[in-house]
Amino acid sequence: MFEAVPTLLETLLLGRSIERRATLARRVPRWLVDRIQDSEFQQTVRLVGERSPFYRQRFAELGIDPRLVRRPEDLGEFYTTSADLRARDTEDFVCGKPEAGFETTGTTAKNKRVYFSNEEVRDIGFEGAVGLWNLGLRPDDRVVDAFDYAFWNAGITLMHSLNAMGCFHVIASKLPPADFYERVRDYRFNVMIVDTAWLVTLTEIARERGTWPIKFILSGSENMTEQTRAWIESVWQTRVYQAYGQTESLGATGIECPAQKGYHLNEFNFKFEILNPNAEGFGELVFTTLTRKVMPFVRYRSNDITRILDEPCGCALRSMRRIDKIVGRGDEIVSCGMGMISPWIFEKWLAGVSGLADDWQVAVVQPGPRDVIEVRLELDEAGGQTPQSAEAALLRHLEEIFPYYYKNFRMGMYDVQFKFLPRGTLRPAGPRRKLRRVVDERIPVAALHS
Numbered sequence: 001m002f003e004a005v006p007t008l009l010e011t012l013l014l015g016r017s018i019e020r021r022a023t024l025a026r027r028v029p030r031w032l033v034d035r036i037q038d039s040e041f042q043q044t045v046r047l048v049g050e051r052s053p054f055y056r057q058r059f060a061e062l063g064i065d066p067r068l069v070r071r072p073e074d075l076g077e078f079y080t081t082s083a084d085l086r087a088r089d090t091e092d093f094v095c096g097k098p099e100a101g102f103e104t105t106g107t108t109a110k111n112k113r114v115y116f117s118n119e120e121v122r123d124i125g126f127e128g129a130v131g132l133w134n135l136g137l138r139p140d141d142r143v144v145d146a147f148d149y150a151f152w153n154a155g156i157t158l159m160h161s162l163n164a165m166g167c168f169h170v171i172a173s174k175l176p177p178a179d180f181y182e183r184v185r186d187y188r189f190n191v192m193i194v195d196t197a198w199l200v201t202l203t204e205i206a207r208e209r210g211t212w213p214i215k216f217i218l219s220g221s222e223n224m225t226e227q228t229r230a231w232i233e234s235v236w237q238t239r240v241y242q243a244y245g246q247t248e249s250l251g252a253t254g255i256e257c258p259a260q261k262g263y264h265l266n267e268f269n270f271k272f273e274i275l276n277p278n279a280e281g282f283g284e285l286v287f288t289t290l291t292r293k294v295m296p297f298v299r300y301r302s303n304d305i306t307r308i309l310d311e312p313c314g315c316a317l318r319s320m321r322r323i324d325k326i327v328g329r330g331d332e333i334v335s336c337g338m339g340m341i342s343p344w345i346f347e348k349w350l351a352g353v354s355g356l357a358d359d360w361q362v363a364v365v366q367p368g369p370r371d372v373i374e375v376r377l378e379l380d381e382a383g384g385q386t387p388q389s390a391e392a393a394l395l396r397h398l399e400e401i402f403p404y405y406y407k408n409f410r411m412g413m414y415d416v417q418f419k420f421l422p423r424g425t426l427r428p429a430g431p432r433r434k435l436r437r438v439v440d441e442r443i444p445v446a447a448l449h450s
C-alpha cells in the first residue's frame with residue numbers, strides 16, 4: 001500500500017497547493033517518511049536492475065539480486081560515483097525516455113550529463129517551491145534570478161518553483177553584476193535568487209551605489225562562509241539563505257530554513273546516507289533518487305562531506321532532517337606534513353583575519369624535501385591590509401585556533417608560504433567552474449620513476 005501513498009497524498013489531498021504541502025511537511029510522521037522511502041528505494045533498485053546496462057552489469061559482477069534488496073545496506077560496498085558517470089556512456093544509465101538534459105561542471109574538464117523527464121523537473125521545482133514558501137516567499141513577491149542557464153538545471157528548476165508559486169518573475173540570467181544592478185533597479189524586485197560568487201560582486205557595487213528593500217536573498221551553487229553572509233546581510237539589510245544541490249540530484253537536495261543552520265533534505269525525493277562517518281558524524285553524503293524514472297541513481301556518492309544535524313529547528317520542514325554545511329569535498333582531503341587537511345580548516349583560519357577577499361586556494365607543493373603549504377590569497381582593497389600585515393595576522397591566528405598545526409609548523413614538519421595575487425586571478429575562467437580550495441601539487445612518486 002505504501003507505493004500508493006505519495007501519489008494519493010498528492011492527487012487527493014494536496015493537489016498542487018504549496019501551502020497545503022508545507023502544512024503536510026509539518027505534520028508528516030517520521031515513520032511514514034521512512035516507510036515510503038523504503039518502498040521507493042526498492043522500486044528504484046529493481047528499475048535500474050532491469051533497464052540500465054550500467055547497473056545490470058555492476059549488480060551481476062557483485063552478485064546482487066535487485067529483487068532481494070530492501071535497504072541500502074543490502075548493497076554492501078556498492079556505490080555509484082562521478083567517475084562511473086564520466087567513464088560510461090550516459091545512455092548506460094538511462095531507464096526511460098529523456099526529455100531534458102543538463103550538464104555538471106566540476107573541477108575536471110569533462111562534464112557529466114544527466115537526463116530527466118519534464119515531469120521530473122516540474123516535481124523537483126514544486127518541492128523547491130515548498131522550501132521557498134518556508135523562507136517566506138508568497139505569490140505577490142517579485143523575484144529576479146541571475147542564474148546561468150547554459151546547460152545548467154538550477155534556473156529551469158527555479159522557474160518551475162516560481163510558476164507553482166505564481167510570482168512575478170524575471171530571468172536576468174548571469175549578466176555582469178554592474179549591468180544587472182543598472183537594469184533591475186526600477187522593477188522593485190524584493191527577492192533575488194543568485195550565485196554565491198556573483199552575489200559578492202553585486203554587493204560590492206550596492207555598497208557603493210545603494211541598495212533597495214529586499215525580503216530575502218537565496219544563493220545557491222557554492223558554500224558561503226558565515227563571515228561573507230554576515231557582510232552581505234549587513235549591506236542589504238536582509239537575510240541571505242543558501243541552497244545545496246548538484247546537477248545529479250537536479251539541484252534541490254536541500255535548502256536552509258529561517259534558522260540558517262544547515263539544509264533541510266528533500267526526503268520526499270531522495271534517500272540519504274552518510275558514508276564512513278567519523279567520531280563527529282562527518283562523512284560523505286550519498287543519495288539514492290526515489291522518484292526518478294529516466295535516469296535514477298542508486299547510492300550516488302556526492303563527494304561532499306557533511307553530517308546529519310540532530311538539534312530541532314522548529315520550522316515547517318522539521319520532519320525533513322537537516323545536514324550541516326558542506327565542510328569539504330571527498331577528493332579535497334590531502335595528507336601532508338601539516339596533517340590530514342581539508343578546506344574547512346583553511347576556511348576557519350582565513351575567516352579570522354580581516355582584509356582578505358573571498359577567493360583563496362591552498363596548494364601542497366614540494367620544492368625541496370619538505371611539504372610547503374602555499375596559501376594563495378587575494379587582498380580586499382578596502383580591507384587595509386598589506387601582504388606583510390596579513391601574513392603576521394594569519395600566523396598569529398593559526399597559533400590561536402589550531403595549536404596542533406602551529407606546533408607542527410614550528411617543528412619544521414612543513415613550511416607555509418603566502419602568495420598574494422591580484423583580485424580575480426584565482427577563480428577559474430568559464431561559467432560556474434568551481435574553485436578547488438585544496439590541491440595537491442606535489443609530483444607523485446610514481447611519476448618520478450616513469
Ligand SMILES: [Zn+2]
Pocket residue numbers: 257258259264313314315316317318
Ligand atoms: Zn528548519
